[in-house]
Amino acid sequence: MNHYKYLFFDVDNTLLDFNAAEELALQRLFDDQHINLTTEIERYYKEMNKGLWRDFENGKIDRDELVNTRFAKLFKAFGRDVDGVTMEQNYRRFLNEGHQLVSGARQLLLRLKERFDLYIVTNGVAETQRKRLQDSGLTPFFKQIFVSEDSGYHKPDPRFFHYVFKHIPCFRADHGLIVGDSLISDIQGGSHAGLKTCWFNAKHQNNELDVKPNYEIHKLDELYAILQPNE
Numbered sequence: 381m382n383h384y385k386y387l388f389f390d391v392d393n394t395l396l397d398f399n400a401a402e403e404l405a406l407q408r409l410f411d412d413q414h415i416n417l418t419t420e421i422e423r424y425y426k427e428m429n430k431g432l433w434r435d436f437e438n439g440k441i442d443r444d445e446l447v448n449t450r451f452a453k454l455f456k457a458f459g460r461d462v463d464g465v466t467m468e469q470n471y472r473r474f475l476n477e478g479h480q481l482v483s484g485a486r487q488l489l490l491r492l493k494e495r496f497d498l499y500i501v502t503n504g505v506a507e508t509q510r511k512r513l514q515d516s517g518l519t520p521f522f523k524q525i526f527v528s529e530d531s532g533y534h535k536p537d538p539r540f541f542h543y544v545f546k547h548i549p550c551f552r553a554d555h556g557l558i559v560g561d562s563l564i565s566d567i568q569g570g571s572h573a574g575l576k577t578c579w580f581n582a583k584h585q586n587n588e589l590d591v592k593p594n595y596e597i598h599k600l601d602e603l604y605a606i607l608q609p610n611e
């Protein structure tokens with residue numbers, strides 16, 4: 381039965397187009413170094429970065445190791461020694477400025493805000509995520525923004541979700557639904573914390589994990605049908 385009251389939204393590649401922001405930030409990083417960013421370099425970086433984030437989600441490396449080594453590794457692979465920490469700082473600055481919306485995000489939140497309590501649950505650096513949400517104009521739609529850095533835990537860790545729930549008055553997990561693009565962070569994490577889950581699968585990817593979302597959508601506006609009040 382549909383009796384949702386609390387809707388939790390992931391940010392990156394759910395409401396904000398992180399891929400677009402990332403591409404622009406990478407471009408600016410290379411422009412800064414006066415190196416031509418070829419499709420080969422871009423592809424190499426995306427694969428490497430994806431692998432590092434997977435290791436992070438699985439608890440194999442910590443965030444500092446991830447962010448402070450990735451650009452040193454990247455530039456080294458193409459023959460240049462750079463300081464990983466400085467490059468990360470530059471990249472972070474460029475990324476902070478990226479806040480392109482996923483198609484339909486604003487309209488969706490505008491309509492849902494009337495009927496539900498909306499919350500952000502996002503992994504990442506608190507300052508970055510808050511700034512991007514602010515710049516995108518999405519902040520006013522949310523009752524509260526929960527960033528993993530503030531809690532000390534990140535999705536899918538149940539302690540992150542418990543931190544969130546503790547900050548919502550009279551919260552009941554069985555009245556909560558999480559919407560996100562990551563099967564591990566959002567769907568598995570949300571499900572273990574007692575939420576119903578909606579996988580935003582914009583790219584029609586195959587679900588090769590043993591994680592079963594309650595719902596699956598390919599466009600944000602498909603969420604309306606799921607949230608129709610029961611007769």
Ligand SMILES: [Mg+2]
Pocket residue numbers: 390391392393394560561562
């Ligand atoms: Mg995401």
